[in-house]
Amino acid sequence: DTAVSQTPKYLVTQMGNDKSIKCEQNLGHDTMYWYKQDSKKFLKIMFSYNNKELIINETVPNRFSPKSPDKAHLNLHINSLELGDSAVYFCASSQDWGGLTEAFFGQGTRLTVV
Amino acid sequence: AQSVTQLDSHVSVSEGTPVLLRCNYSSSYSPSLFWYVQHPNKGLQLLLKYTSAATLVKGINGFEAEFKKSETSFHLTKPSAHMSDAAEYFCVVSKSGGGADGLTFGKGTHLIIQP
Numbered sequence: 001d002t003a004v005s006q007t008p009k010y011l012v013t014q015m016g017n018d019k020s021i022k023c024e025q026n027l028g029h030d031t032m033y034w035y036k037q038d039s040k041k042f043l044k045i046m047f048s049y050n051n052k053e054l055i056i057n058e059t060v061p062n063r064f065s066p067k068s069p070d071k072a073h074l075n076l077h078i079n080s081l082e083l084g085d086s087a088v089y090f091c092a093s094s095q096d097w098g099g100l101t102e103a104f105f106g107q108g109t110r111l112t113v114v
Numbered sequence: 115a116q117s118v119t120q121l122d123s124h125v126s127v128s129e130g131t132p133v134l135l136r137c138n139y140s141s142s143y144s145p146s147l148f149w150y151v152q153h154p155n156k157g158l159q160l161l162l163k164y165t166s167a168a169t170l171v172k173g174i175n176g177f178e179a180e181f182k183k184s185e186t187s188f189h190l191t192k193p194s195a196h197m198s199d200a201a202e203y204f205c206v207v208s209k210s211g212g213g214a215d216g217l218t219f220g221k222g223t224h225l226i227i228q229p
Contacts, residue, residue: 033217041152041202043219090157092217101165102148103217105158 003027006091006106013081014114021076021109023091030096032074033103034066037088046089049074078111086113116141118207120220128228133192135223137205140186147188148206148217149179158204164188175199200227 004025013019025032031050037043047066048055054066063079078085088110092103121136139145149161162173169181179190188205205220 035219041222041224043158043204045217092158102160102163104160105150107157 003104004091004093004106006089006109008109009107010110010112012112012114015081015083017081018077018079019081019111020078021089021091021111023074023076023106024072025091025093025104026072027093027095027104029093029104030071031094032068033092033094034074034076035090035092035105037090037108039087043090046076047074081113083113086111116143116145116207116218118205118218118220120203120205120223122223123221124224124226126226126228127195129197130194133190133195133199133225135190135203135205135225137188137190137220138186139188139205139207141207146208147179147181148208149173149177149188149190150204150206152202152204152222154201161190161203195225195227197227197229200225 007022011019033048034046035043036046046057046060049066049068065077067075067077088108090108091106094103095101117140119138125135127133139147144166147164150158151161152158161177162171162179164171164181172178177190177192179188181188202222202224204222206217208217
């Protein structure tokens with residue numbers, strides 16, 4: 001039974017389109033995240049979300065927006081896609097906000113903008 | 115602020131020989147430290163974690179790491195490499211107390227296992 005699941009696994013789309021990536025965790029965790037992994041494998045946090053509190057990495061363009069319908073879901077919406085948005089996006093969750101527990105990651109969504 | 119430096123972008127060892135992946139961290143707080151592994155086209159899997167308990171931490175698949183505060187290091191080791199260990203390894207620091215920093219990842223070390 002998958003702990004953190006993302007859909008779709010692959011997403012190819014044209015510049016200018018709007019797309020969403022869904023994420024669900026069945027671990028009962030309080031905190032969820034979105035990370036972006038670039039072509040050099042570097043992972044950078046985009047958003048942290050805990051009990052309705054959203055922390056946004058200031059370097060993330062406002063074309064990216066997380067939506068959390070409930071504690072188990074944190075979806076990522078991207079407007080007006082650009083070539084530079086091509087990357088692998090990982091959703092993750094952790095038990096607490098305290099950094100003491102590990103994060104569990106989804107399998108990633110490979111986004112290709114053409 | 116916190117940061118992680120993985121000292122080697124690539125490490126190549128022969129099967130059956132020891133593995134050493136080096137990691138140094140910087141944190142203004144008492145950190146939690148983790149090592150994650152990413153196999154090709156896969157997600158990230160936790161290998162082990164340090165959260166202010168024992169400084170020598172044992173993880174899965176025979177890996178272990180030692181937290182050395184004086185050296186601000188958290189190097190990952192394994193006595194004998196296996197072909198299945200070939201992957202990307204990430205050292206990660208988390209600020210105890212959480213917050214906006216979340217998990218800060220190193221740039222990764224690509225481990226190559228020679229037959």
